[in-house]
Amino acid sequence: MFDRRDFTRLAAAAFAGIPFLRSPAYAEDGPDGAVPPPQTGHEDEMAGYDPKVRWMGDERIAMLMYPGMTVMDLIGPQSMFAAMMGAKIHLVAKSLDPVTSDAGVTITPDATFETCPRDLTVLFAPGGTDGTINAATDPATIAFMADRGSRATYVTSVCSGSLVLGAAGLLKGYRATSHWSCRDALAGFGAIPTEARVVRDRNRITGAGVTAGLDFGLTMVAEMRGRTYAECCQLMSEYDPDPPFKAGSLKTAPPEVREPMVKMVASFKQAAEALAANSGPR
Amino acid sequence: MFDRRDFTRLAAAAFAGIPFLRSPAYAEDGPDGAVPPPQTGHEDEMAGYDPKVRWMGDERIAMLMYPGMTVMDLIGPQSMFAAMMGAKIHLVAKSLDPVTSDAGVTITPDATFETCPRDLTVLFAPGGTDGTINAATDPATIAFMADRGSRATYVTSVCSGSLVLGAAGLLKGYRATSHWSCRDALAGFGAIPTEARVVRDRNRITGAGVTAGLDFGLTMVAEMRGRTYAECCQLMSEYDPDPPFKAGSLKTAPPEVREPMVKMVASFKQAAEALAANSGPR
Numbered sequence: 001m002f003d004r005r006d007f008t009r010l011a012a013a014a015f016a017g018i019p020f021l022r023s024p025a026y027a028e029d030g031p032d033g034a035v036p037p038p039q040t041g042h043e044d045e046m047a048g049y050d051p052k053v054r055w056m057g058d059e060r061i062a063m064l065m066y067p068g069m070t071v072m073d074l075i076g077p078q079s080m081f082a083a084m085m086g087a088k089i090h091l092v093a094k095s096l097d098p099v100t101s102d103a104g105v106t107i108t109p110d111a112t113f114e115t116c117p118r119d120l121t122v123l124f125a126p127g128g129t130d131g132t133i134n135a136a137t138d139p140a141t142i143a144f145m146a147d148r149g150s151r152a153t154y155v156t157s158v159c160s161g162s163l164v165l166g167a168a169g170l171l172k173g174y175r176a177t178s179h180w181s182c183r184d185a186l187a188g189f190g191a192i193p194t195e196a197r198v199v200r201d202r203n204r205i206t207g208a209g210v211t212a213g214l215d216f217g218l219t220m221v222a223e224m225r226g227r228t229y230a231e232c233c234q235l236m237s238e239y240d241p242d243p244p245f246k247a248g249s250l251k252t253a254p255p256e257v258r259e260p261m262v263k264m265v266a267s268f269k270q271a272a273e274a275l276a277a278n279s280g281p282r
Numbered sequence: 283m284f285d286r287r288d289f290t291r292l293a294a295a296a297f298a299g300i301p302f303l304r305s306p307a308y309a310e311d312g313p314d315g316a317v318p319p320p321q322t323g324h325e326d327e328m329a330g331y332d333p334k335v336r337w338m339g340d341e342r343i344a345m346l347m348y349p350g351m352t353v354m355d356l357i358g359p360q361s362m363f364a365a366m367m368g369a370k371i372h373l374v375a376k377s378l379d380p381v382t383s384d385a386g387v388t389i390t391p392d393a394t395f396e397t398c399p400r401d402l403t404v405l406f407a408p409g410g411t412d413g414t415i416n417a418a419t420d421p422a423t424i425a426f427m428a429d430r431g432s433r434a435t436y437v438t439s440v441c442s443g444s445l446v447l448g449a450a451g452l453l454k455g456y457r458a459t460s461h462w463s464c465r466d467a468l469a470g471f472g473a474i475p476t477e478a479r480v481v482r483d484r485n486r487i488t489g490a491g492v493t494a495g496l497d498f499g500l501t502m503v504a505e506m507r508g509r510t511y512a513e514c515c516q517l518m519s520e521y522d523p524d525p526p527f528k529a530g531s532l533k534t535a536p537p538e539v540r541e542p543m544v545k546m547v548a549s550f551k552q553a554a555e556a557l558a559a560n561s562g563p564r
Binding site for chain 2: 049050070071072075076078079082083089091098103104105106107108110159179180197198208209210211212214215218219222227228230231232234235236237238239240241242243244245247248249250252253254256257258260261
């Protein structure tokens with residue numbers, strides 16, 4: 001495909017795509033899907049990189065944004081996807097107006113439902129609570145998800161983003177996961193709720209709550225670029241987790257944490273179940 | 283301080299502050315430092331929550347933003363801080379113009395160096411590469427960090443954000459950590475480079491690379507609100523990590539990952555060392 005000199009240039013660009021090393025120049029991508037120019041200053045260092053690794057690609061990744069989304073659901077996977085050199089990430093919303101997350105972070109989309117490419121490698125939905133229920137009952141959002149999801153190579157979500165997939169009819173007959181508070185509600189969409197950090201069923205790949213987006217993101221990078229590339233992303237993002245407490249799941253959280261939190265999510269769980277009952281298989 | 287009825291209302295607001303449950307209404311905080319109005323719809327559910335937990339607070343948290351920052355460094359901790367009801371998070375930049383990260387995510391600041399409160403509970407800096415070197419050599423940024431850092435209750439960073447602290451003279455004589463690629467460079471600022479996921483020395487609390495922001499964030503919440511509150515955040519963000527590979531540190535990454543990545547960061551490591559040599563103790 002290309003000679004050694006070309007490979008070195010491309011590999012240099014590849015690693016410039018890893019967020020930790022990405023120079024600001026790379027924030028401005030070229031024309032849609034184009035390979036960014038390889039002037040990275042890393043050319044000399046890249047000699048000898050393993051040519052068996054798929055450093056280059058041309059994946060098209062659309063990440064849905066909507067008011068009230070949980071921004072960590074979006075950024076965990078985005079931080080891994082952004083390391084895939086040559087891939088183009090589209091932050092897609094109903095309009096180009098900035099979108100404010102549940103926790104008050106305002107992000108500017110770079111594509112709309114109209115301008116987002118029609119044929120995607122990855123379609124992704126982040127979660128949230130009220131905002132997610134709103135997105136999952138918004139006709140334009142659901143039409144967009146159903147359309148792109150019908151052709152995307154991978155249809156994916158993190159956290160309660162799977163409610164949006166379910167509402168778009170994309171989980172019927174598929175095993176899928178979600179945040180622990182609304183995983184069971186997926187059954188209302190005809191999905192098979194499955195308890196795991198990352199659940200894969202054919203081309204549907206769903207992650208559990210919020211921080212599961214990191215495990216999901218690495219799984220996706222490995223799927224698209226192979227294990228070594230994903231491990232490079234893991235090392236660069238120093239993903240060697242060491243939580244100070246062991247309260248990250250219903251099984252490990254102590255009762256004084258689990259009980260109030262289960263109570264706290266009761267109304268959201270109900271809203272998710274009502275959503276599924278109204279938009280599930282008919 | 284307040285009776286049971288007040289506590290229930292406040293606790294309800296507290297849990298509305300947890301990102302996973304936060305309603306869009308809470309994205310718009312009231313006047314600076316004010317307690318958000320407690321109309322959450324969760325009042326009835328909150329009866330019986332443990333009154334020994336510090337659900338309410340009035341912390342002022344300033345998170346620096348600059349072009350080329352690594353957005354995951356910012357959002358990991360932000361997702362934990364945002365769950366602290368009553369706390370006010372300021373996303374601070376040189377101006378209110380949107381700031382684009384190394385990976386192409388554009389976030390709108392809500393405070394400038396001028397409008398950020400003078401007395402902070404937490405001053406925080408995220409990392410990056412070229413953008414971080416630029417921020418750490420920008421006089422206005424360094425003046426802001428040195429000023430607020432001189433009075434903040436906690437002076438903190440994740441990833442190479444510790445280079446910004448170091449350049450502002452905030453790490454002299456303190457143990458601190460950073461991304462593995464530039465941890466040793468901290469010595470040039472008079473700091474004591476320390477290998478750990480989260481390093482605390484008196485009121486300086488620094489996290490390792492990128493994803494260490496989650497462990498850092500939980501550590502900070504526990505510091506400010508106690509362990510139970512932090513464990514609630516951990517359960518709500520389902521932080522029960524399960525990386526698909528074991529390549530997240532130099533010790534665990536296989537040679538075919540470690541060697542090229544070490545080579546890759548060589549020029550950034552050099553830039554960090556040069557920065558420290560030029561802005562360290564004189």
